[in-house]
Amino acid sequence: METSSLIKVTKTENSKINQVDFDNLVFGKTFTDHMFICDYKDGSWQTPEILPYQPLTLDPSAKVFHYGQAVFEGMKAYKDEQGKAWLFRPEENFERINKSSKRLNIPEFIKEYFLEGLNELLKLDSAWIKSGQDAGNALYIRPFVIATQAGVMASPSTEYKFIIICSPVQAYYTKDVKVKIADYYSRAANGGFGAAKAAGNYAGQFYPTKLVQEEGYDQVIWTDDTNHEHLEEAGTMNIFFRINDTLVTCPISERILDGITRKSVITMAEKLGITVEVRKVTVTELIEAANNGSLKESFGSGTAAVISPIGTIAHKDNVWTLTKPEDCYSAAIKKAILDVQYNVAEDTFGWRYEVK
Amino acid sequence: METSSLIKVTKTENSKINQVDFDNLVFGKTFTDHMFICDYKDGSWQTPEILPYQPLTLDPSAKVFHYGQAVFEGMKAYKDEQGKAWLFRPEENFERINKSSKRLNIPEFIKEYFLEGLNELLKLDSAWIKSGQDAGNALYIRPFVIATQAGVMASPSTEYKFIIICSPVQAYYTKDVKVKIADYYSRAANGGFGAAKAAGNYAGQFYPTKLVQEEGYDQVIWTDDTNHEHLEEAGTMNIFFRINDTLVTCPISERILDGITRKSVITMAEKLGITVEVRKVTVTELIEAANNGSLKESFGSGTAAVISPIGTIAHKDNVWTLTKPEDCYSAAIKKAILDVQYNVAEDTFGWRYEVK
Structure with missing residues (x-):
């Protein structure tokens, strides 16, 4: 596995993958071993990191809790029968999250960070992407941005976190x-x-x-x-x-x-x-x-x-x-x-x- | 000071009050020593607590980050020249936060928890409420509710936190x-x-x-x-x-x-x-x-x-x-x-x- 020069990677020491029943997944409840996170502060996006999946610690006055400055995307990775993993039109998700961000006065993200971050994260958690088109096996990917600045003044945040978390899923709706x-x-x-x-x-x-x-x-x-x-x-x-x-x-x-x-x-x-x-x-x-x-x-x-x-x-x-x-x-x-x-x-x- | 029978109180061991310049406050940036917090889970509001002001630790998939299930109130406490502290129409804030919650499919809060929680919190942090009508000295109070359940399914959360934080403030706008x-x-x-x-x-x-x-x-x-x-x-x-x-x-x-x-x-x-x-x-x-x-x-x-x-x-x-x-x-x-x-x-x- 190559290491990205853009992204600082810290691998988990305790994979949870063996505890997961991939045939009985509840949509969006199980998350993979790692997450992507990039902080915005002092007017720019900082060095992106891939870390073990972990809770966020935020001040109770963080703007996301009060003023809803938060945008997200939904996308999926699929594994073919040869074991290769594929994303579907990820550049569209990147462009859309930036359009959403603009409307909510959130700074736009950096394309290389997004695409390389996704790639590194999916390589690291590749075992979580199961093949199986009939069962609808896939990895649901949730990029999102939240306003993290502390303070209850109703004004745009000066600090944000761009995060990507991933959840193995199966077919979503079964009935009409x-x-x-x-x-x-x-x-x-x-x-x-x-x-x-x-x-x-x-x-x-x-x-x-x-x-x-x-x-x-x-x-x-x-x-x-x-x-x-x-x-x-x-x-x-x-x-x-x-x-x-x-x-x-x-x-x-x-x-x-x-x-x-x-x-x-x-x-x-x-x-x-x-x-x-x-x-x-x-x-x-x-x-x-x-x-x-x-x-x-x-x-x-x-x-x-x-x-x-x-x-x-x-x-x-x-x-x-x-x-x-x-x-x-x-x-x-x-x-x-x-x-x-x-x-x-x-x-x-x-x-x-x-x-x- | 009486102890509320409804609320579990844990006092801080290190008050921050001596570090605060009460004549040069930035609106909503400084918070008092304590916060009120009450969790909703398993279908009901749990025992409310007053704790030292501290960060929140939430799963990155917590619904507030993705689906904006969050409501709040803004209110103030004032201190008169005899040293008594007063709230202004707090029952109106209670009724409104429950109306807001209903529209966002958040469970309504309990009136006694709200009023007694406010009272205990303000008694504990009473030194943070400064008298001085001309300077507009007051304690800005921010009750808020956030959806805390982990999981990225777009559906109402089954878990919430009702929190009250307080910030000493002065007059808000100076110019027309x-x-x-x-x-x-x-x-x-x-x-x-x-x-x-x-x-x-x-x-x-x-x-x-x-x-x-x-x-x-x-x-x-x-x-x-x-x-x-x-x-x-x-x-x-x-x-x-x-x-x-x-x-x-x-x-x-x-x-x-x-x-x-x-x-x-x-x-x-x-x-x-x-x-x-x-x-x-x-x-x-x-x-x-x-x-x-x-x-x-x-x-x-x-x-x-x-x-x-x-x-x-x-x-x-x-x-x-x-x-x-x-x-x-x-x-x-x-x-x-x-x-x-x-x-x-x-x-x-x-x-x-x-x-x-």
């Missing part, structure tokens, strides 16, 4: 998702930070999500906050609708996350010969399509599950159940993307990034 | 504030959580605030996100306008914090014989009033400064400067509220709460 379209609560404001992958965009969804879960649904499909008439995203997924044989998804905006899986789904669908329209989708149009049978499929896209088929859509007191058509788009697109991710198909678009 | 009215960025969505004192409402303001600061202003006056036509709040302050001899402030809503100082200003202004109207205020109305001279005063209200007079208001390319009238409402209301807070005036409304 039941969603309810928002008609009162909202996720993001016009001129707000809905497009940022920011901590503050998530906490606000938990209560409205709990309300729909009490009615038997899994997630909320968020709509615009003005009229609740435009379908936007699901909070942890972008959303797609197949109307007749056209795949439709709304354009991204300052209210909607620019999903990397979303982009990949659009590109891959077109490669598979599916017509894709990126345009606004109204609740009225969706209801009409659901009622007249032209709504053939719907699914969410995101890093965790790639594609999560939606089986039930509700709006106010109306409920529609979707039956998968024989020429199921979501299954075809999901398989095509997974085949690239697990290195069993040609990487036409240059999406794969080898860990080496 | 320069504000610019938002015409692109927004603070809160309809159906969002703008009314909650939640961490996620603050980080999103830093970047737009930086942009106006680069133009020479201090703060943004936020408007509705649909048309930017209704004046709402300043992010850390509610706002008031004096049009001719009427004091006007917008009603609270799900986008606007229900400020305790705002309520107190309304009540106190009426007691002083000032006509107060709680109604929507449009940008158009404000511009008209600024142009025709009927806008006599404007100020923000909040715990930190009680009242911060606004000296300059800008909207797009227009700038208005306000000169304080001789019968200045803001100064009269501020003095009347401070006189209650520092126990030099009668407490007609039952706002004071003695620490004993």
Whole structure:
């Protein structure tokens, strides 16, 4: 193993890997032996380090606890049957976390630190990445930035930590998702930070999500906050609708996350010969399509599950159940993307990034 | 000193108080010797503790870092010239933090723990509360709740910490504030959580605030996100306008914090014989009033400064400067509220709460 010249590495003396049951993982609960950490202070990012996975010690007045200055990314590493590990479009994650940071007034990170840090971390914890496309075996990677300066003045922090932690995972959703379209609560404001992958965009969804879960649904499909008439995203997924044989998804905006899986789904669908329209989708149009049978499929896209088929859509007191058509788009697109991710198909678009 | 039966107290062996220059405090940077902390786990709040002020140790996957499940309060304790310490409407802070918690799916806290915890903490750190109304000497109190469960699944935490830390402060703003009215960025969505004192409402303001600061202003006056036509709040302050001899402030809503100082200003202004109207205020109305001279005063209200007079208001390319009238409402209301807070005036409304 080569040692990076950029990153200071301290290896653990006690690997936890033998204590882990890789066939019975709970999503996001088990973490690998190491973590990447880089401090920002005195106006610049300091020397990045890889350390044994360990708790953070922060002053109770640290700004992240009070003012939510925190952004993150979600990405995955996959191991092929030859034992090679691959990342999927990591430069997109790097660019997006910096866009999120900018909106939250967090200093942008350094590309070499990010890519080399990821590479070193994944080499060190390579045994934690299990092959097995059918089981959905992968390593979920969570880069995040938190404001660590002590002090309760409501102003941007002068100190931050950029951290990467990794969690071995299996397939995320097993059943079709039941969603309810928002008609009162909202996720993001016009001129707000809905497009940022920011901590503050998530906490606000938990209560409205709990309300729909009490009615038997899994997630909320968020709509615009003005009229609740435009379908936007699901909070942890972008959303797609197949109307007749056209795949439709709304354009991204300052209210909607620019999903990397979303982009990949659009590109891959077109490669598979599916017509894709990126345009606004109204609740009225969706209801009409659901009622007249032209709504053939719907699914969410995101890093965790790639594609999560939606089986039930509700709006106010109306409920529609979707039956998968024989020429199921979501299954075809999901398989095509997974085949690239697990290195069993040609990487036409240059999406794969080898860990080496 | 009585010992609370509810709270486990561990006193510090090394007070830091002699190291503090109480005449040169930076807002929110110095903390007292002790902190209050109460853990939520296994479905209930555990025994509260008062401990020496100390760092928090959290797993890097703790939900507060990723999903922003965090709420807080801001309040103050004042010492009168007889050496008695007083809180100002603490039950209002308790009710509001629970409202904020509910919107963020955080379990509500227990009133006795809050009030008795505050009381014990302030008794223990009583020497940190300095008298001196003219210097604005006070103890700023920051109750907050953070989600501490380890795990990166985007779902509500099952574990929390309710913490209270205290910081000695002096008068907050010294100069009149320069504000610019938002015409692109927004603070809160309809159906969002703008009314909650939640961490996620603050980080999103830093970047737009930086942009106006680069133009020479201090703060943004936020408007509705649909048309930017209704004046709402300043992010850390509610706002008031004096049009001719009427004091006007917008009603609270799900986008606007229900400020305790705002309520107190309304009540106190009426007691002083000032006509107060709680109604929507449009940008158009404000511009008209600024142009025709009927806008006599404007100020923000909040715990930190009680009242911060606004000296300059800008909207797009227009700038208005306000000169304080001789019968200045803001100064009269501020003095009347401070006189209650520092126990030099009668407490007609039952706002004071003695620490004993």
